[in-house]
């Protein structure tokens with residue numbers, strides 16, 4: 380009897396979501412690890428370790444729900460300004476994911492794509508990024524963009540540089556540059572823009588995340604700190620998104 384009740388409760392959560400009207404692309408700013416750790420008297424690195432577990436769980440949940448593209452903000456161009464021991468802790472968690480993540484997502488139809496300026500990383504690290512992308516490139520289920528050393532402004536600056544080179548080489552005329560030209564020079568080229576951007580931790584800002592792509596994204600904020608974020612919050616965000624009236628400047 381109790382089992383049945385629990386089952387129904389879970390189903391109710393799922394039922395709040397209309398599977399016919401899912402956001403195609405969800406962006407997630409995985410924020411609040413430091414405060415989560417502080418509340419427990421742990422070092423900030425403990426919060427990042429807990430946050431890394433949440434990341435893996437939420438990716439599974441997003442795939443199960445049927446989301447096609449997820450972009451997670453893992454490390455920003457501004458996060459280098461943190462104390463060295465914290466940056467080192469984050470890098471070793473990332474390295475652990477690069478070394479063992481494939482085993483952990485085995486059997487899951489996830490294609491991994493890293494977005495951001497990877498040139499900042501060591502050759503060894505860059506090889507691991509490339510290996511993970513290559514090993515998952517034929518998976519057609521969930522496309523997972525992991526934003527590493529990512530900044531929306533840096534991404535646009537990079538796009539402008541590439542387009543300027545093409546103009547210089549006579550490959551394109553300045554008059555021919557359109558919004559589409561710019562989109563095609565971003566790390567997310569060819570992907571749909573995020574329909575929904577989720578930011579937990581009680582902050583109401585984008586912190587340089589998907590500045591171009593998020594022009595018409597629906598935003599969802601929550602006080603929940605990232606390590607505590609679960610499928611329940613994900614479903615709540617999707618369900619809330621489904622009640623929005625997206626007008627894109629129309630009526």
Ligand code: IPE
Nearest residue numbers: 409410411412413414453454
């Ligand atoms: C997000 O959590 C993780 C990264 C930025 C890498 P924070 O470390 O920003 O956690 P708070 O915001 O300090 O709580």
Ligand code: IPE
Nearest residue numbers: 408409410452453454455586
């Ligand atoms: C955004 O969080 C970056 C990531 C989650 C990777 P931050 O904690 O760096 O953002 P601010 O400093 O609160 O704006």
Ligand code: MG
Nearest residue numbers: 410411412413
């Ligand atoms: Mg933060």
